[in-house]
Amino acid sequence: MSAPPEQPTERIPVVPPPPPRPAGGGGGGRPPRRGLAGRVAGALALAAVASVFLVPDLWFGLDRWSPFTQLIAFRPVLVAALAVVVVVLGLVTLVMRRAWPFPVAMLAVLALGAAMLAPRLVADPLPTGGERLTVLSFNVYTGDADVDALAETIRRERPDVVALPEAGERYRERLQPLVEDLGYVSRASVGERSQDVNGVVALVSPRFGDVDFRVGKISEDSPFPYVEVSGGEMGDLTFVAFHSVAPTAGSVAQWRIDLAGAGEWCRTGEPTVVAGDFNATLDHSVLRDAMADCGDAASQRGSALVATWPTSMPRWLGSEIDHVFSSSGTAESFEVLDLPGSDHRAVLTTLRL
Structure with missing residues (x-):
């Protein structure tokens, strides 16, 4: 007697569990997102x-x-x-x-x-006392700035002291006859044989009488001698016309030395005004540290973001590298002037000492 034929068994398909979702969500085939x-x-x-x-x-x-x-x-x-x-x-x-x-x-x-x-951008309270001193500083761009326009500015504003970086004896001889009738006296830090770009000129109004000029250098390697003015009716006040080397790639070390040397005038304990082209803004810690004992006229009047260089850029786009620093004064006014022939703007301030 034969056995009954086997009945085929029904196979139940096994469905694998879905893969776990990647952390952070998303579809199964998408890469996980960064956490x-x-x-x-x-x-x-x-x-x-x-x-x-x-x-x-x-x-x-x-x-x-x-x-x-x-x-x-x-x-x-x-x-x-x-x-x-x-x-x-x-x-x-x-x-x-x-x-x-x-x-x-x-x-x-x-x-x-x-x-x-x-x-x-925030101005200090206006000074209420002290003697007025009007200071003009203007980098005359290798002696190419319009000397007539500068003389006219001096006639109009009658500054007490003037600092002219990049002006030597050649530029001084062109400017002096134009303001001599006003009683101004002047001194250049380099002679006729040197290019104007190497020098600085200081002018002083007749109110200070017979002043003393002294030419010196921050260091032996400083390319720009300064002019220091004192004596006469200036009393214990010293005025310095100053120019620092520019911080180009090969001159940054000398630039630091020049600025550090300028700060020494602020630490003499005597009233001092240092004006000129510092080739540095207040954003540079080197300048801030060096001149910590002096006040910056532009900053005191809330104008320290007005660019003084280069004139090819708008005032809001360049750099404010021309300064007037004072160890014992506060700026009563501050103005940036456009004069022809230079890549710098002039700065004009009245200090109360």
């Missing part, structure tokens, strides 16, 4: 790089070396550029909300940079 910690770390790294270029003076004084020395001279422009970057990142965040750490981090750097500039 919040990674985005924050990336934003902080980007902000750190941006801050090195925007505020190198806060990074252990990096602004004392190239290329940061040159970049920081235009910090107001860098702050404006970073503000645009923050706005763009903010707009990106509207579409990609996960990117929010980047505009937040960059906004913090922007706030730091703006905080470095803000005090120079």
Whole structure:
């Protein structure tokens, strides 16, 4: 008797469980998204790089070396550029909300940079006493500035003392006859055989009588001798017409020496005014440290972001590198003047000593 045929058994298909979802959501075939910690770390790294270029003076004084020395001279422009970057990142965040750490981090750097500039826009209280001293400083650009326009400015403003960087004996001989009838006396730091670019000229009004001029150098290697004025009716006041070397790539070390030397006049304990082309802005820690015992006339009147160089750029785009510093005075007024023939603007201030 044969066995009944086997009945086929029904196979139940086994369905594998779905793969686990990647962390942070998304489809099974999509790569996992970067976590919040990674985005924050990336934003902080980007902000750190941006801050090195925007505020190198806060990074252990990096602004004392190239290329940061040159970049920081235009910090107001860098702050404006970073503000645009923050706005763009903010707009990106509207579409990609996960990117929010980047505009937040960059906004913090922007706030730091703006905080470095803000005090120079706030004027000090006007001085109520003290003797007036009007100071004019103008880099005459290798002696090419319009001497007639400068003489007319002197006639109109009647400054008590004048500093003219990049003017030597050649330029002085052209200017002196135009103001001699006003009683001004002058002295150049270099003679006729030297190019004007190497010198500085100081002019003094007749109110100070028979003053003493002294020519000197910050250091043996300083390319620009200064002119120091004292005596006569100036009493214990000293006026210095000064020009620092520019911080080009090969001259930054000498630039630091020149600025440090200029600061010595502020520490004499006597009333001193130092005026001229410092080739540095108040963003440079070298200048701030050197002139810590002097007040900057432009900053005292809330005008220290008005560019004095170069004239080829608008006043809001260049650098404010021409200064009047005083160890015992406060600026009553401050003005930036456009005179023809130079790549610098002139600065005119009245101090109360």
